[in-house]
Amino acid sequence: MTDDTSGPGRPRPAVRLICTADGDGVRVVSRRRLTKVVPPSEPLEDPESGTAEQWSGFWLEVRDERERVRYRRVVADPLSGEVEVPGGDGSFTRRASARASATFALLVPDLPDADHVSLVRGGAAPTAPDAAFALAESTGEVARLPLHEEAPAGNADPQEGP
Amino acid sequence: MTTQDGQVVRAVKVIDRGDSAARFDLVVLSEGYTRTEIDSGVFATDVDGLVAAVFAAEPFDEPEIQQAINVWRIDVASTESGADDPPEVRRRPDPTKPEIVDCENGADTTSDTYFDATFCGDGKLRRLLTVNSATVLEVVEDRVPLWDVAMVVVNTTVRGGSGGGGIPVLSKSSDMHEVALHELGHAAFGLADEYEYRVGCAFDGTALDPPGQQDRYPVANGEPMEPNVTIETDRDKVKWRHLIATATDVPTTRNADCAKCDTQVSPVPAGTVGLFDGARYFHCDVYRPVFDCRMRSSNQPFCPVCQERIRETLRFYVPRRKSPVDFTVITSVRNHFGDESASLPGVFVGASKEFTFDCPGIDPNKDAVLTLQALSVDSEKNVFRLNDRVIFGDLPKTTSTAGGWSAQNLLVTPGTLRPRGNVLHVEARTTSGSTSGNIDDFVIDNIVLFYKTS
Numbered sequence: 006m007t008d009d010t011s012g013p014g015r016p017r018p019a020v021r022l023i024c025t026a027d028g029d030g031v032r033v034v035s036r037r038r039l040t041k042v043v044p045p046s047e048p049l050e051d052p053e054s055g056t057a058e059q060w061s062g063f064w065l066e067v068r069d070e071r072e073r074v075r076y077r078r079v080v081a082d083p084l085s086g087e088v089e090v091p092g093g094d095g096s097f098t099r100r101a102s103a104r105a106s107a108t109f110a111l112l113v114p115d116l117p118d119a120d121h122v123s124l125v126r127g128g129a130a131p132t133a134p135d136a137a138f139a140l141a142e143s144t145g146e147v148a149r150l151p152l153h154e155e156a157p158a159g160n161a162d163p164q165e166g167p
Numbered sequence: 168m169t170t171q172d173g174q175v176v177r178a179v180k181v182i183d184r185g186d187s188a189a190r191f192d193l194v195v196l197s198e199g200y201t202r203t204e205i206d207s208g209v210f211a212t213d214v215d216g217l218v219a220a221v222f223a224a225e226p227f228d229e230p231e232i233q234q235a236i237n238v239w240r241i242d243v244a245s246t247e248s249g250a251d252d253p254p255e256v257r258r259r260p261d262p263t264k265p266e267i268v269d270c271e272n273g274a275d276t277t278s279d280t281y282f283d284a285t286f287c288g289d290g291k292l293r294r295l296l297t298v299n300s301a302t303v304l305e306v307v308e309d310r311v312p313l314w315d316v317a318m319v320v321v322n323t324t325v326r327g328g329s330g331g332g333g334i335p336v337l338s339k340s341s342d343m344h345e346v347a348l349h350e351l352g353h354a355a356f357g358l359a360d361e362y363e364y365r366v367g368c369a370f371d372g373t374a375l376d377p378p379g380q381q382d383r384y385p386v387a388n389g390e391p392m393e394p395n396v397t398i399e400t401d402r403d404k405v406k407w408r409h410l411i412a413t414a415t416d417v418p419t420t421r422n423a424d425c426a427k428c429d430t431q432v433s434p435v436p437a438g439t440v441g442l443f444d445g446a447r448y449f450h451c452d453v454y455r456p457v458f459d460c461r462m463r464s465s466n467q468p469f470c471p472v473c474q475e476r477i478r479e480t481l482r483f484y485v486p487r488r489k490s491p492v493d494f495t496v497i498t499s500v501r502n503h504f505g506d507e508s509a510s511l512p513g514v515f516v517g518a519s520k521e522f523t524f525d526c527p528g529i530d531p532n533k534d535a536v537l538t539l540q541a542l543s544v545d546s547e548k549n550v551f552r553l554n555d556r557v558i559f560g561d562l563p564k565t566t567s568t569a570g571g572w573s574a575q576n577l578l579v580t581p582g583t584l585r586p587r588g589n590v591l592h593v594e595a596r597t598t599s600g601s602t603s604g605n606i607d608d609f610v611i612d613n614i615v616l617f618y619k620t621s
Contacts, residue, residue: 015189016186016188016189021308023304023308025301035308037308037312039188039312039313040188041187041188041313042188042189042190042191042483042484044355044480044483045479045480045483047392059389059390060389060390060391060392061388061389061390061391061392062359062391062392062393063392064357064392078357079357079392079393079394080357081331081332081333081353081354081357082332083332083333084332085331085332087331087332088288088295088297088329088330088331088332088333089329089330089331089360090292090294090295090296090327090328090329091294091326091327091328091330091340091342091346091349091465092294093294093326093340093341093342094342094466095342095345095464095465095466095467096362096464096465097331097349097360097362097364097465098292098294099331099364099448100289100291100292100295101289102289103288103289103290104288104297107300107332107333108300108301108304108333109300109304109332109333110304110308112315127388127389127392128385128388128389128391
């Protein structure tokens with residue numbers, strides 16, 4: 006065995022976004038550029054078209070300026086406004102989150118032509134009606150997160166990581 | 168009950184399978200452990216137990232998968248042990264309805280802890296154990312920048328936890344390890360919940376949605392993107408069709424009463440892959456691969472479909488297995504040895520030539536194989552030496568058929584080769600082995616050496 010990193014999961018430029026979600030939407034708190042293997046993409050059967058109408062669930066997409074999807078990965082929905090609670094017998098209870106905001110991290114490949122990360126929810130979300138986030142029941146592209154630093158706007162204060 | 172109530176002590180790489188840039192890095196953080204408890208190894212022992220449980224579960228028990236995973240422990244000390252545990256509150260907002268009990272059996276205690284852990288995180292359900300996930304992310308980012316998945320262990324044996332989308336939070340209750348595996352399914356592999364839920368289910372107890380809303384999956388929503396749930400009932404189109412045996416019915420079960428969770432027992436042996444009605448919180452019309460899987464009940468193993476997803480993901484983090492055999496091309500042009508330049512094709516060399524080449528990574532104590540193509544070798548006395556050793560069999564004679572090339576495979580005995588600066592000496596001689604007189608004219612091309620690596 007060797008630590009040779011030239012296999013299918015060769016470390017590549019990647020970026021980790023730390024995001025917060027609240028009643029005003031989702032914003033990037035920090036971007037850290039890394040060299041790291043990222044999980045494999047789901048199939049990109051048709052990068053020219055969206056998929057929100059064809060699929061249900063929640064996933065992230067790395068898109069270029071022309072909205073072409075360069076990477077897609079199913080992720081647990083950080084905006085559902087719900088949490089699951091273990092029941093002790095193998096079962097789970099689902100509850101509306103009481104917190105008015107959520108902080109979460111996303112790791113995506115830092116592709117040369119990438120412009121932004123889209124958080125996409127397909128189909129109607131089985132969410133709690135009293136969920137803390139307005140985004141909890143949205144479908145389609147529910148958030149667009151720039152991969153590159155922007156001029157600060159409003160209260161947003163993106164910080165480029167090391 | 169903030170970061171003032173403790174300190175980040177250290178990050179420890181508990182399982183080290185290599186550079187974090189190339190591995191899947193799981194990070195476990197402590198919450199509600201005092202410095203004394205940290206220093207006496209209480210948290211380290213808890214993490215060791217968690218790691219052992221994870222690596223004992225399929226498919227994480229597979230050696231190749233284990234090579235993909237680093238595990239980190241971040242020791243975070245808190246001022247006090249445990250977590251906040253708000254008191255039980257009884258109320259009856261509507262006199263015509265039963266009394267509501269919030270934070271049932273809550274101990275009415277507080278603990279000053281770094282991540283502000285608290286039971287009854289929604290003010291209603293005591294088992295909902297939450298932490299400040301923003302602070303958790305700050306610590307992980309600072310201490311293990313190349314992390315992949317983080318989870319928090321709270322130092323209490325009271326049953327509780329939370330997960331599904333954010334940082335999983337675990338208490339040290341008896342189901343801690345199995346819940347951790349279920350949450351890994353979400354956090355690392357994008358697996359969907361396979362359980363049915365809410366109104367009509369035996370364990371709902373909450374009114375998150377009006378009756379009927381979760382009965383039937385709205386098929387117009389489309390196929391779920393998660394790999395372990397589907398609305399497709401055509402056997403030939405089901406995304407895990409390759410795992411369904413021909414003898415298994417598709418669908419394998421249907422829920423007879425979509426207003427309720429399905430209570431039937433499995434009609435097939437445990438672990439059978441098929442199409443089972445009820446998944447992703449809905450009672451009907453969305454299917455799961457196996458009757459019961461860890462993504463449906465945390466105390467079950469991952470089903471083959473979920474295992475496949477886990478393997479497909481972690482394969483990207485497995486160290487590339489170095490080939491046990493390598494090769495080097497010594498020459499790939501026609502070299503004409505002899506003294507009659509126009510008699511044969513190729514670059515005329517003359518009577519002799521030395522080829523220098525390297526064998527990076529070679530195990531010099533193993534056999535190697537030299538292959539070449541030769542044309543018109545008529546003398547058995549030509550010199551063919553490798554590092555001044557005669558190659559067993561020398562350079563074999565070729566057929567005399569005009570234009571006939573021969574492929575030769577020659578064994579190179581152990582101890583002949585070295586990693587760098589090997590020399591292959593080729594020299595044309597007469598049929599008697601003399602260097603004077605009518606020396607042989609022949610061509611050698613495509614000399615390749617295959618050797619074993621260490």
